[in-house]
Amino acid sequence: MKVGLSTYSLQQALDAKELTVPDAIRYIAEQGGEHVEIVPIGYSLIDQPELIDQIREAAQDVGIDISNYAIGANFVTGEGPDALENEIATVMKHVDVAAALGVTRMRHDVAFRSAQEGTVAQFEADLPVLVKACQRIADYAASHGITTSVENHGYYVQSSERVRRLVHETARENFRTTLDIGNFLCVDEDPVSAVKNNIPYASMVHAKDFYRRPSYRNPGEGWFQTAHGNYLRGAIVGHGDIDMPEVFRVLKQSGYDGFISVEFEGMENCKTASRIAMDNVRRFWEEA
Numbered sequence: 001m002k003v004g005l006s007t008y009s010l011q012q013a014l015d016a017k018e019l020t021v022p023d024a025i026r027y028i029a030e031q032g033g034e035h036v037e038i039v040p041i042g043y044s045l046i047d048q049p050e051l052i053d054q055i056r057e058a059a060q061d062v063g064i065d066i067s068n069y070a071i072g073a074n075f076v077t078g079e080g081p082d083a084l085e086n087e088i089a090t091v092m093k094h095v096d097v098a099a100a101l102g103v104t105r106m107r108h109d110v111a112f113r114s115a116q117e118g119t120v121a122q123f124e125a126d127l128p129v130l131v132k133a134c135q136r137i138a139d140y141a142a143s144h145g146i147t148t149s150v151e152n153h154g155y156y157v158q159s160s161e162r163v164r165r166l167v168h169e170t171a172r173e174n175f176r177t178t179l180d181i182g183n184f185l186c187v188d189e190d191p192v193s194a195v196k197n198n199i200p201y202a203s204m205v206h207a208k209d210f211y212r213r214p215s216y217r218n219p220g221e222g223w224f225q226t227a228h229g230n231y232l233r234g235a236i237v238g239h240g241d242i243d244m245p246e247v248f249r250v251l252k253q254s255g256y257d258g259f260i261s262v263e264f265e266g267m268e269n270c271k272t273a274s275r276i277a278m279d280n281v282r283r284f285w286e287e288a
Helices: 007-015 021-030 050-062 083-101 120-142 160-170 182-188 192-200 243-254 270-287
Strands: 002-005 034-038 065-071 107-108 147-151 175-180 203-208 209-213 233-234 259-262
Touching: 002 007, 002 065, 002 160, 002 270, 007 021, 021 034, 021 050, 021 209, 034 259, 050 065, 050 175, 050 192, 050 259, 065 160, 065 203, 083 107, 083 120, 107 192, 107 203, 120 160, 120 175, 147 160, 160 175, 160 192, 175 182, 175 192, 182 192, 182 203, 192 209, 192 243, 233 259, 243 270
Parallel strands: 002 034, 002 259, 034 065, 065 107, 107 147, 147 175, 175 203, 203 259
Antiparallel strands: 209 233
């Protein structure tokens, strides 16, 4: 098992120009991180290919792995077959970026719909489109030795059962899930149970925590609502309301021994929060 950090965790500092992406990689190594996950927000490795070499060189210089490359995608925009083909082609270009980075894992989203739109009936109607898109991208990625994955992300394809259904229907050995511990709360699913459901299909694990309050206790600014109206705010891993010791017991007993990438999206200073979170993840793993 290797603990590292998603560049998303340092987005505050990246947006403020306090860090460049190579700086972020050096920071991760200084805190004992063993890998970096690249999440291109605010920059594009397609439009700025020179960053690819900079990222690889920075990771090599400090001796950490580039574990995963994570991008967005949406195959159900409702804009017709040409838009779908363009989206698949764009994701395939990102596969080329992942290969240039030297990674063997890449996450792409598949669909976004609101909680109100994302009914079971709508999911069943969309599923064949999602499956075909994921199959084509996974087959293309296989030629690069890359495993693609869907994250439990974006309300619509976020519950453990929908993620598992998509993985099963896609039926590609190199299509799995990036399992985000915290994101299950966005659809009001117990993270411990959800991790048990999806850990057999995980190519990557995100360690994320949230503070949670019920729907009748609006905490005010800084919080967002779940699919059923409860309130969440990003937390340092181990500080929030998820039963992290039990989650890590489940992870360890499952035999998972891959990358664990800390994701922080809270209100605290991102560098301090990321350091504490990585320390806590190591401790939870050791104590599990």
